[in-house]
Amino acid sequence: xxxxxxxxxxxxxxxxxxxxxxxxxxxxxxxxxxxxxxxxxxxxxxxxxxxxxxxxxxxxxxxxxxxxxxxxxxxxxxxxxxxxxxxxxxxxxxxxxxxxxxxxxxxxxxxxxxxxxxxxxxxxxxxxxxxxxxxxxxxxxxxxxxxxxxxxxxxxxxxxxxxxxxxxxxxxxxxxxxxx
Numbered sequence: 237x238x239x240x241x242x243x244x245x246x247x248x249x250x251x252x253x254x255x256x257x258x259x260x261x262x263x264x265x266x267x268x269x270x271x272x273x274x275x276x277x278x279x280x281x282x283x284x285x286x287x288x289x290x291x292x293x294x295x296x297x298x299x300x301x302x303x304x305x306x307x308x309x310x311x312x313x314x315x316x317x318x319x320x321x322x323x324x325x326x327x328x329x330x331x332x333x334x335x336x337x338x339x340x341x342x343x344x345x346x347x348x349x350x351x352x353x354x355x356x357x358x359x360x361x362x363x364x365x366x367x368x369x370x371x372x373x374x375x376x377x378x379x380x381x382x383x384x385x386x387x388x389x390x391x392x393x394x395x396x397x398x399x400x401x402x403x404x405x406x407x408x409x410x411x412x413x414x415x416x
Contacts, residue, residue: 249297249309249319251327253287254279257294260287260352261334262327265299265307272299272307284309286317289352290326293317325410329380332409333363336376340367347373362391363409366402375402380409 253259263284266272276299284299286292286309293316297309311317319326333350340348348367363378377395379388395404 249286249311249322250324251290251322252284252297252309253290253327253330254283255285257285257288259285260289260330260350262290262330264324264327265309267306269301269303269307272301275299276301286311286319289330289354290319291321292319328410329363332378332380333365336363336365336378340365340376368402373402375404377404377406378409379406379412382411 250265252263252265254261254263263275263279266275281299282296284297286295286297288294293311295311295317298312299307300310301307329352333352337348337350345367346369348365351364351366353362353364361379361381361383363376363380365376365378366373367376368374375395377391379391383391
């Protein structure tokens, strides 16, 4: 029996965002030319950005629908981007934030807002989703990056000291464990 061979995805830029440089709706570009062309027709040629929340430069990206190689996003010259993570996982925080907002709204929650908190040298260190009626708002805090115990305590103090402090639920995403 033949084993399945996994092909490495070596595209330079695999993810983008919709909504401009500050957008937070992630887009993973399909491999196939026809699927990429359909996405471009659906969204338009200037819809994709190298989003700041992805660690990117914020510039508009061109969607290249290729037949001879994998379709990909490309920066328009001149290129001065320092984005280091370009794969689908570079948008994990955006996918998780989007999914939680959708789930909360599906549960009948009103007034759902999301914020992506960036710490030094991270795309997004945590996701903070506030929801519920005025006066009874709640906070869902998702830690995404690895944090030292002292950083974790600093986060807790910051959240507890916030004006109009909300009851908080803390959860942990991939790569979020505390340092030993």
